[in-house]
Amino acid sequence: MSETLTGTAPGTPSGRTRPGPDSEILLDVQSLSVDYGSDYGPLPAVSDVSFTLRRGEILGIAGESGSGKTTLINALLRLLRPPATVRSGSAVLHPSGGEPVDLLSVGQKRLRELRWEHSAVVFQSAMNALNPVLRLEKQFADALRAHRKISKAEARERSARMLELVGIPAGRLADYPHELSGGMRQRATIALALVCEPDLLVMDEPTTAVDVVMQRQILRQLIRLQRTLGFSVVFITHDLSLLLETADRIAVMYGGRIVESGPAGALYREPRHPYTRGLRDSFPPLQGPLRKLTGIPGTPPDLRRLPPGCPFEPRCAHAVAACAQAVPALEADGDRLVACVRTGELTAGAAAPDETPAPNNGEPDEAS
Numbered sequence: 001m002s003e004t005l006t007g008t009a010p011g012t013p014s015g016r017t018r019p020g021p022d023s024e025i026l027l028d029v030q031s032l033s034v035d036y037g038s039d040y041g042p043l044p045a046v047s048d049v050s051f052t053l054r055r056g057e058i059l060g061i062a063g064e065s066g067s068g069k070t071t072l073i074n075a076l077l078r079l080l081r082p083p084a085t086v087r088s089g090s091a092v093l094h095p096s097g098g099e100p101v102d103l104l105s106v107g108q109k110r111l112r113e114l115r116w117e118h119s120a121v122v123f124q125s126a127m128n129a130l131n132p133v134l135r136l137e138k139q140f141a142d143a144l145r146a147h148r149k150i151s152k153a154e155a156r157e158r159s160a161r162m163l164e165l166v167g168i169p170a171g172r173l174a175d176y177p178h179e180l181s182g183g184m185r186q187r188a189t190i191a192l193a194l195v196c197e198p199d200l201l202v203m204d205e206p207t208t209a210v211d212v213v214m215q216r217q218i219l220r221q222l223i224r225l226q227r228t229l230g231f232s233v234v235f236i237t238h239d240l241s242l243l244l245e246t247a248d249r250i251a252v253m254y255g256g257r258i259v260e261s262g263p264a265g266a267l268y269r270e271p272r273h274p275y276t277r278g279l280r281d282s283f284p285p286l287q288g289p290l291r292k293l294t295g296i297p298g299t300p301p302d303l304r305r306l307p308p309g310c311p312f313e314p315r316c317a318h319a320v321a322a323c324a325q326a327v328p329a330l331e332a333d334g335d336r337l338v339a340c341v342r343t344g345e346l347t348a349g350a351a352a353p354d355e356t357p358a359p360n361n362g363e364p365d366e367a368s
């Protein structure tokens with residue numbers, strides 16, 4: 001199902017103008033499924049995922065470890081390696097000034113042109129993404145001059161501007177990565193990804209390796225950069241609270257599927273899928289009063305033995321017989337899309353959890 005959310009508020013907590021439903025679409029992902037080949041047969045790591053990303057929009061994708069987030073973005077970036085196979089789907093990028101292109105099937109030559117110029121990525125291990133034996137200036141210039149016909153002086157000037165945009169003095173271009181502090185290296189990595197001013201920035205847990213204070217600084221910086229340069233972001237994390245202040249919309253993944261998506265603030269404050277609620281209550285909020293952290297009982301699903309119905313059913317305190325029978329469709333529910341047969345009842349507060357939830361192992365599990 002295509003995600004066409006309406007009713008998003010015009011502003012965000014950060015003061016950015018949130019792209020509305022009429023904003024131009026940058027990326028249109030439809031029915032994407034990815035399997036890993038194994039001795040047990042194909043393991044469905046991503047199943048029937050659809051979403052759209054608008055120009056200037058920040059989309060957060062949240063879910064526990066193993067929910068399929070990295071596989072999803074690796075498919076979009078064409079970084080999947082065997083035994084992974086894209087089983088079906090399309091991911092059409094509308095690059096500025098160019099023809100729409102399906103990232104899943106485009107030829108290698110065009111793909112190389114699109115990288116850096118139209119899409120860039122910051123990985124989990126952002127700290128190690130810089131080449132330790134090259135000064136920053138050389139790394140920035142190499143990226144720029146591979147894609148733009150510009151002089152050395154122009155490349156230096158652009159690199160300096162980009163570094164300054166992330167709060168690093170231009171003079172540090174002469175430094176080697178080890179001469180920067182951890183937070184600076186992280187920000188330099190983001191600046192490098194953005195040096196060719198791409199339309200799309202994909203970030204896979206970019207703040208995992210830094211402390212909470214640094215996390216917030218980097219996220220604020222990201223929002224400032226987004227406001228200045230106007231790119232779109234797909235931001236992946238296991239911590240829903242990180243997305244509250246950063247993302248315009250959030251999609252929550254479980255067992256390879258999107259189980260809920262909607263405007264970030266509303267989804268965080270009033271989650272409709274029981275898994276979204278469990279994920280939210282697994283991490284302390286970045287701001288506001290502390291909540292009791294409850295975690296989610298049980299463990300994420302084993303892809304070799306997915307239940308026939310809702311993948312979350314074995315861990316869900318609200319599960320009823322119908323939940324075990326068929327995978328619920330992702331359906332519109334006001335400002336959201338939710339894949340839960342009980343969404344109406346749960347939203348109205350009519351349903352109490354069953355007396356005895358049936359988690360896999362009965363132990364609270366850290367959602368990470």
Ligand SMILES: Nc1ncnc2c1ncn2[C@@H]1O[C@H](COP(=O)(O)OP(=O)(O)OP(=O)(O)O)[C@@H](O)[C@H]1O
Pocket residue numbers: 036038043045063064065066067068069070071072082083238303368
């Ligand atoms: N090379 C592989 N071969 C087989 N299965 C894999 C492979 N890589 C990932 N998987 C499985 O695919 C599923 C999705 O993994 P993926 O890394 O995409 O999830 P994730 O949500 O990004 O988790 P994390 O936050 O830990 O990276 C998991 O069950 C994982 O075990």
